Amino acid sequence: MREQLIREVEIIPLEVVVRNVAAGSLSQRLGIPEGEVLPRSIIEFYYKKDELDDPMVSEEHITAFGWASPPEIDDIMSLAVRINDFLSGLFLGVGIRLVDFKIELGRLFEGDMMRIVLADEISPDSCRLWDIKTDEKMDKDRFRRDMGGLLEAYREVANRLGIMNENEPVRGKGPVLVSSNDD
Numbered sequence: 001m002r003e004q005l006i007r008e009v010e011i012i013p014l015e016v017v018v019r020n021v022a023a024g025s026l027s028q029r030l031g032i033p034e035g036e037v038l039p040r041s042i043i044e045f046y047y048k049k050d051e052l053d054d055p056m057v058s059e060e061h062i063t064a065f066g067w068a069s070p071p072e073i074d075d076i077m078s079l080a081v082r083i084n085d086f087l088s089g090l091f092l093g094v095g096i097r098l099v100d101f102k103i104e105l106g107r108l109f110e111g112d113m114m115r116i117v118l119a120d121e122i123s124p125d126s127c128r129l130w131d132i133k134t135d136e137k138m139d140k141d142r143f144r145r146d147m148g149g150l151l152e153a154y155r156e157v158a159n160r161l162g163i164m165n166e167n168e169p170v171r172g173k174g175p176v177l178v179s180s181n182d183d
């Protein structure tokens with residue numbers, strides 16, 4: 001439960017945002033009321049550059065500056081759509097609407113082959129998750145908008161997904177040494 005298989009990828013310098021419902025910067029930029037269901041899912045690209053506040057870019061910028069090739073953009077978009085379909089269903093099944101999310105991707109080299117893979121965490125830190133019945137926010141917006149109840153919301157998401165026991169303490173006692181070569 002505490003082990004991970006890590007693969008090294010060449011990270012693509014893009015943040016890929018998939019949106020199903022208007023919120024956040026989309027609502028601000030285009031004046032679409034938060035909560036309005038979009039006519040279809042929308043994929044946006046942002047250039048990963050903290051100093052510039054991750055500006056939005058188009059496929060033209062991405063190909064002209066060589067951040068990704070046209071076939072790679074196709075792969076990125078179809079992966080983003082598949083991830084959106086999978087996650088939307090997963091969250092819907094536990095009464096949560098997936099409003100939007102951000103992912104990053106990387107190039108995984110295997111011998112002569114290269115494929116683009118998801119290279120990011122998916123958590124309420126990078127998704128907007130609203131309760132399907134009440135529209136209550138269950139994500140980082142609670143922190144950004146100073147609403148409180150962040151830990152409770154994150155626990156509720158984990159509980160509903162069945163990945164955390166309801167009675168489990170939020171913070172454990174820290175790592176425990178289970179074997180040592182010294183003795």
Ligand code: UDP
Nearest residue numbers: 017023024025026100101102125126127128
């Ligand atoms: N997001 C993120 N990291 C970023 C920017 C955005 O994880 O650096 C996520 C954010 O949590 C939301 C989605 O991407 O789920 C869309 O964010 P938006 O463009 O609306 O920006 P915001 O207004 O949240 O800054």
